[in-house]
Amino acid sequence: MARKTDIPSPYYGEPRKFDPNFRGPVQNRSCTDVVCCVIFVIVIFGYIALGTVAWIHGDPRKVVYPTDSHGQFCGQKNTPNANKAILFYFNMLKCASPAVLINLQCPTTQLCVSKCPDRFATLLDAWNSKNWEYYKQFCKPGFEISSKSALEVIRDEDCPSMIVPSRPFLQRCFPDFITRDGLLTVANQTLFKDGENKERSVSDLKAAAKAANSTPREFWTDIKGGIASLLNAKEVGMKIFEDYANSWNWIVIGLVITMVVSLLFILLLRYTAGVLLWLIVFCAITAVGYGIWHCYWEYSTLRGKPGTNVTISDIGFHTDFSIYLKISETWLIFMISLAAIETIIVVILIFLRSRLRIAVALLKEGSKAISYIMSTLFYPIITFFLLAICIAYWAVTAVFLASSGYAVYKVTSPDDKCMYANITCNPKTFSQTNITKVCPGSQCMFAFYGGESVYHRYILVLHLCNLFVFLWLVNFTIALGQCTLAGAFASYYWALKKPNDIPACPLYSSFSRAICYHTGSLAFGSLIIAVVQTVRIVLEYLDQKLKGSQNACARYLLCCLKCCFWCLENFLKFINRNAYIMIAIYGKSFCTSSKDAFFLLMRNVIRVAVLDKVTDFLLFLGKLLISGSVGVLAFFFFTRQIPVIQEEVPSLNYYWVPLLTVIFGSYMVAQGFFNVYAMCVDTLFLCFLWDLEVNDGSLERPFYMEKGLRHVLNKKNAVRKKRG
Numbered sequence: 001m002a003r004k005t006d007i008p009s010p011y012y013g014e015p016r017k018f019d020p021n022f023r024g025p026v027q028n029r030s031c032t033d034v035v036c037c038v039i040f041v042i043v044i045f046g047y048i049a050l051g052t053v054a055w056i057h058g059d060p061r062k063v064v065y066p067t068d069s070h071g072q073f074c075g076q077k078n079t080p081n082a083n084k085a086i087l088f089y090f091n092m093l094k095c096a097s098p099a100v101l102i103n104l105q106c107p108t109t110q111l112c113v114s115k116c117p118d119r120f121a122t123l124l125d126a127w128n129s130k131n132w133e134y135y136k137q138f139c140k141p142g143f144e145i146s147s148k149s150a151l152e153v154i155r156d157e158d159c160p161s162m163i164v165p166s167r168p169f170l171q172r173c174f175p176d177f178i179t180r181d182g183l184l185t186v187a188n189q190t191l192f193k194d195g196e197n198k199e200r201s202v203s204d205l206k207a208a209a210k211a212a213n214s215t216p217r218e219f220w221t222d223i224k225g226g227i228a229s230l231l232n233a234k235e236v237g238m239k240i241f242e243d244y245a246n247s248w249n250w251i252v253i254g255l256v257i258t259m260v261v262s263l264l265f266i267l268l269l270r271y272t273a274g275v276l277l278w279l280i281v282f283c284a285i286t287a288v289g290y291g292i293w294h295c296y297w298e299y300s301t302l303r304g305k306p307g308t309n310v311t312i313s314d315i316g317f318h319t320d321f322s323i324y325l326k327i328s329e330t331w332l333i334f335m336i337s338l339a340a341i342e343t344i345i346v347v348i349l350i351f352l353r354s355r356l357r358i359a360v361a362l363l364k365e366g367s368k369a370i371s372y373i374m375s376t377l378f379y380p381i382i383t384f385f386l387l388a389i390c391i392a393y394w395a396v397t398a399v400f401l402a403s404s405g406y407a408v409y410k411v412t413s414p415d416d417k418c419m420y421a422n423i424t425c426n427p428k429t430f431s432q433t434n435i436t437k438v439c440p441g442s443q444c445m446f447a448f449y450g451g452e453s454v455y456h457r458y459i460l461v462l463h464l465c466n467l468f469v470f471l472w473l474v475n476f477t478i479a480l481g482q483c484t485l486a487g488a489f490a491s492y493y494w495a496l497k498k499p500n501d502i503p504a505c506p507l508y509s510s511f512s513r514a515i516c517y518h519t520g521s522l523a524f525g526s527l528i529i530a531v532v533q534t535v536r537i538v539l540e541y542l543d544q545k546l547k548g549s550q551n552a553c554a555r556y557l558l559c560c561l562k563c564c565f566w567c568l569e570n571f572l573k574f575i576n577r578n579a580y581i582m583i584a585i586y587g588k589s590f591c592t593s594s595k596d597a598f599f600l601l602m603r604n605v606i607r608v609a610v611l612d613k614v615t616d617f618l619l620f621l622g623k624l625l626i627s628g629s630v631g632v633l634a635f636f637f638f639t640r641q642i643p644v645i646q647e648e649v650p651s652l653n654y655y656w657v658p659l660l661t662v663i664f665g666s667y668m669v670a671q672g673f674f675n676v677y678a679m680c681v682d683t684l685f686l687c688f689l690w691d692l693e694v695n696d697g698s699l700e701r702p703f704y705m706e707k708g709l710r711h712v713l714n715k716k717n718a719v720r721k722k723r724g
Helices: 034-057 060-064 092-096 099-103 132-136 150-156 202-206 217-303 321-326 328-372 374-402 459-493 506-517 519-545 552-586 590-603 605-638 643-648 656-694 707-712
Strands: 086-089 110-113 166-169 172-175 177-180 183-186 191-193 199-201 406-412 443-450
Touching: 034 374, 034 459, 034 519, 217 328, 217 605, 217 656, 328 374, 328 459, 328 605, 328 656, 328 707, 374 459, 374 506, 374 656, 459 506, 459 519, 459 552, 459 656, 506 519, 506 552, 519 552, 519 590, 552 590, 552 656, 590 605, 590 656, 605 656
Parallel strands: 086 172
Antiparallel strands: 086 110, 166 172, 177 183, 191 199, 406 443
């Protein structure tokens, strides 16, 4: 007898009718959503045209060659900087400021040089000394010692406050500080010559501020802080790089172990899914029960003590939450809340125990399906490859769009309150303005490439188009993977005699059907998601712009819109995922498949809720279990706590560098495997629901579900009696 909650609701369509010719994913199908397919192809050609236009208007030199503060390329032939191919930063510490993210240009003077400095010197060391000729090559062209003081030179950035031994990397000078065997070296040496050809040690760098008591304190404070920050940042960076270089092979081994463990975990779920689920349920009930007992014990202990019977409203709000734990009323509230949670869990288990059994049976069935179609576990590699192409094309197009136009210069000032800061300027006439008088130390520096032509006026629109098509292609790639996997797993479910009736190469057949017949449907579904994601990105951009606004109503409205579109995106992803399963099985259009999937799920809404939450929780637990186990193994290994292979452990500066990399990488690897498994379970679930509505177990209409599922539902297939 069917349960009352299992009776299909007339508001969500009629159950599907029996089709005697249906034997799994439909083979004879026609193209769906052809109009959207045509639009999708046109958009792709338009995207190629956009990339071509960006390439034509963009300047590859702006990507290949570094650009100095005057917008001139370093190392380009037939230019004043032809023999100066390396970019030198006056103060590299400023490159970490937020202005870099806004203008994509470091807010410090940048100079093209023929070679990086190979010695340490400060401006005051070189001032009026024999070393000035060497130091001069790192100052602005044409600068000479004049009536300016050293502090004014530093303020106006006519010369760097100091130079340190550096090495070119990506055509840019980076300080050459390296730690070897625990000892900090400069240019691979522990001793080096300074600007006066005197031997100095690395420790002398940190003590440079104490070398001259007669110089202004602010100048040397700046020097000392810059040296300390530079040393610390470079030292930490090089240590991390060395740790990766010494441990990369062990990191790869850890990720390979994760792949093997993930595969074994999925294959063994057919035997352990039930035990694991009920063990979790038992632990949850026990934990909540212990919480109730502990709260009662605390409440009874505090109730008799003086001063503990006051109410929470009497003491008001306190940031020190330990105060509330000394009040008996707090533990009474905790006890009542936990008792309510315990009651809800028990009631759910009593009324939904049969549906939990169905969820466990489907999880076991999913593990069995993957064991028969092992190739599905490696399909994410194809998805990753296609996504890499999309990301690379989007990034290259974005870079060339950003590098189109002529150089735009902005006023930079050491004073954040300068009224002229970040306005457009002309470097040729900047010295004739009064900006330097109003804001001492201001400079007219190269910021980005732009212009006032029609093309450049719509550059933001082109960037938005580039982003939108990129999101469309990414969602299409994900949709293609979901539809392909769904078709392969549906072939398994609708095989009456498993595994004999499973068609050959189900993954390849499903992929071919999705590409040949349903490109338009997949493009339609991914288009909807792309539109919502684009709107969300625009809302995030507006939110960043309005952060400093005092309009509370606008910020509240924006927050509500962001929340609504986030919910909408997740709902659409859920609907699309099930629509792609229906497309893979029955080959109908996107709208029809979405409607059929939605009505089918709503007719079985309780089963859907139980299976969705059970599956999500078990898979999340599995990912945590795998990544955590591999992380613990990596921790014992990198901390030399495994005696057998203790000698194989590489020498590390920070053991947490490879450890965190292994943990994060393990979680991502497990995520790829478990996404396939989740798609398998969702596909089998929809097929299971259709199977229940269409078939009755008779000889003409047998159930396609496995014996485990039939046993849970008390269903049987009729057996043809043998004659005589």
